[in-house]
Amino acid sequence: MSYAGRLTLVNSVLNTLHNYWGSIFLIPKSIIKRIEAVYRNFFWDRGTEYNRAPLVAWHTICTSKKEEGLGVRNAELGNAASVGKLVNWIYTKADRIWVLWVDHVYLKGQDWNSYEPPPDSNWNWRNICKTRKLMAMGYVGDQWTLYVKGYTVKAGYQLLQGQHPPVQWYKEVWDSWFLPKHSIIGWLIKHEALNLRDKLHRLNICESNMCVICEKETETHQHLFTRCEYSRSVVLLLDTWLSSALNGNAQGLSNLMNICRMIQVTVWYTLWMERNKCRLYLAIRRPEILVKEIKSFICMRVKMMMQVQWPVSNEHSFWLRLSDTV
Structure with a gap:
């Protein structure tokens, strides 16, 4: 299989396997590194184990094609962008039972922008609050204003990834x-x-x-x-x-x-x-x-x-x- 075929499989299959769990909580970094190692090794050498040195650095491959990469989604940033959807639900007070539960148990009427989780709170909740800080620059008050009207995972990913100058070639x-x-x-x-x-x-x-x-x-x-x-x-x-x-x-x-x-x-x-x-x-x-x-x-x-x-x-x-x- 050519590099192009493997790239298609990385984007369409491997990069979606962890999306379910990645949309619920921040996956530990050790797991993220292992996931990206599987992507990288399969793309360069058709396997899951390290057998040869990559020709191009993985962080370059994870940038867009206009920015000299291949457009592969960075697993860590993609995970944070997916969790950002939960952050946005709290910002917009979405009509969901989970949002009502969070307000009753954790926020208790406090302002979401200035809220700090207590040290003994749930690990998953602390990670959601951590993601809120990463996404803060995309909000004005309670409204998401960056790239599109209303939060999307794609817009959150673009925010976290940042913009790089396009290559001339x-x-x-x-x-x-x-x-x-x-x-x-x-x-x-x-x-x-x-x-x-x-x-x-x-x-x-x-x-x-x-x-x-x-x-x-x-x-x-x-x-x-x-x-x-x-x-x-x-x-x-x-x-x-x-x-x-x-x-x-x-x-x-x-x-x-x-x-x-x-x-x-x-x-x-x-x-x-x-x-x-x-x-x-x-x-x-x-x-x-x-x-x-x-x-x-x-x-x-x-x-x-x-x-x-x-x-x-x-x-x-x-x-x-x-x-x-x-």
Whole structure:
């Protein structure tokens, strides 16, 4: 299973298993760390135990894609945001038996903003009061005013996580036109996190730091994907193909920028796969064969994303003609 497939399972399955208990009380930090360890180990190594070093720090992965992460929910912050819903019920005096019970047993008419729990009170109640302090900046009086009208777990999570400046390369890697597994490799390239020979040599894992493909320069991210003779040959052939098809006229092609970015991400992924095959089998395909494979994929993907219908528009007609040149 690719990184993209494992990321989907982490977000849709693993990240929801503790949601029930996490919406009732703050889970102890030791349990939270164990939960996140399962997420991390499964994402990087398909298992629940630690077998290899992560390529990117987990706190980075838990930021949004625009902020250089993968959008995985931080378990501790997500837990606090879920408990924040209970805090909001008390603020709004929701029509719930639990709220009436809390007011009768603990608050007894006291102001919720200034309330301090007694030392001998219930552990769960003290944690709810602790969460109230974390959420305090989102309230004006008794009203939640941050991000949306009315409290939601998503808004509480955004408050706790804070905002970080977006990265400039976000659109180069993430787009609905790209295959997820291509985007993940592009994301790793932008972080310079792939296990290339320059890194492995520094860690004394491999003897040589020279490029697996050309064996002329040190194998770095910049070399493999931009400076290597093999990579440049692939890019040049694709550039010639697209330029000759456009013939200096790109008017009317509204999706051209998306397609150019998709070609770039696809080239990165294909070169990475070809590099690994070269290392394993000590052989590499000619650039022309690799380019033909990329062109075929691009044309197929474009047809699918543009949902070509009849009668064919000028833009659809262009990409249909382009596929005939593969």
